[in-house]
Amino acid sequence: MTCDGVPRALPRAVETTAYRIVQEAVTNALRHAGAAQIEVRVGYRPDGLSVTVRDNGRGGVPVAGNGLRGMAERAGGLGGWLRAGPADGGGFEVRGWLPV
Numbered sequence: 001m002t003c004d005g006v007p008r009a010l011p012r013a014v015e016t017t018a019y020r021i022v023q024e025a026v027t028n029a030l031r032h033a034g035a036a037q038i039e040v041r042v043g044y045r046p047d048g049l050s051v052t053v054r055d056n057g058r059g060g061v062p063v064a065g066n067g068l069r070g071m072a073e074r075a076g077g078l079g080g081w082l083r084a085g086p087a088d089g090g091g092f093e094v095r096g097w098l099p100v
Contacts, residue, residue, distance in 0.1 A: 001040040001041070001042065002039070002040070002041045002042070003041075003042050003043075003044070004041065004042070004043040004044065004050075005043055005044030005045060006044055007044055008044060010049060010100055011100060013078060014048075014049055014078060014098045014100055017074045017075060017077075017078055017080075017098055018042065018049055018051050018096075018098060020070075020071070020074060021051050021053070021071045021074065021075065021082065021094065021096050022040055022051060022053055024067045024068075024070065024071050025053035025071070025084075025094040026038055026040070026053060027067070028067055028068075028092075028094075029053070029055035029057055029092065032057075032058075033055050033057025033058050033059070033091070033092055034057045034058055035055035035056055035057035035091065035092075036056055036057075037055065037056045038053065038054070038055045038056075039052075039053070039054045039055075040052070040053050041053075041054075047099060047100065048080070048097055048098050048099040048100050049097075049098045049100065050095070050096070050097055050098075051094075051095070051096045051097075051098070052093065052094070052095045052096075053093070053094045054087050054091060054092070054093040054094075055087075055091045055092050055093075056090060056091040057091055057092060058091075058092075059086040059087065059090055059091050059092050068082075068084050068094075071084070071094065071096070072084075075096045075097070075098060078098050078099065079099050080096060080097045080098040080099055081096065081097050082094065082095070082096040082097075083095045083096070
């Protein structure tokens with residue numbers, strides 16, 4: 001895991017949502033992508049938190065399911081966003097933004 005910015009306490013809803021996004025993205029990478037490597041990056045910014053989970057697995061077009069939809073709904077419920085899809089250079093990437 002890589003952390004950008006200065007870690008600090010965030011509202012509980014932001015911390016919980018970030019945790020659940022990382023948890024689900026890592027689970028998906030292990031379960032569906034056949035990934036040998038997973039990179040998690042968290043970025044503390046003055047106005048929010050960025051979360052990126054990237055793997056080196058099969059990649060491909062995201063399949064609509066409860067996991068990706070649930071992550072997007074959690075981020076959207078806080079006024080943020082979530083994008084998921086094939087990563088440049090192969091693999092799959094989940095990126096999200098959670099405002100504070």
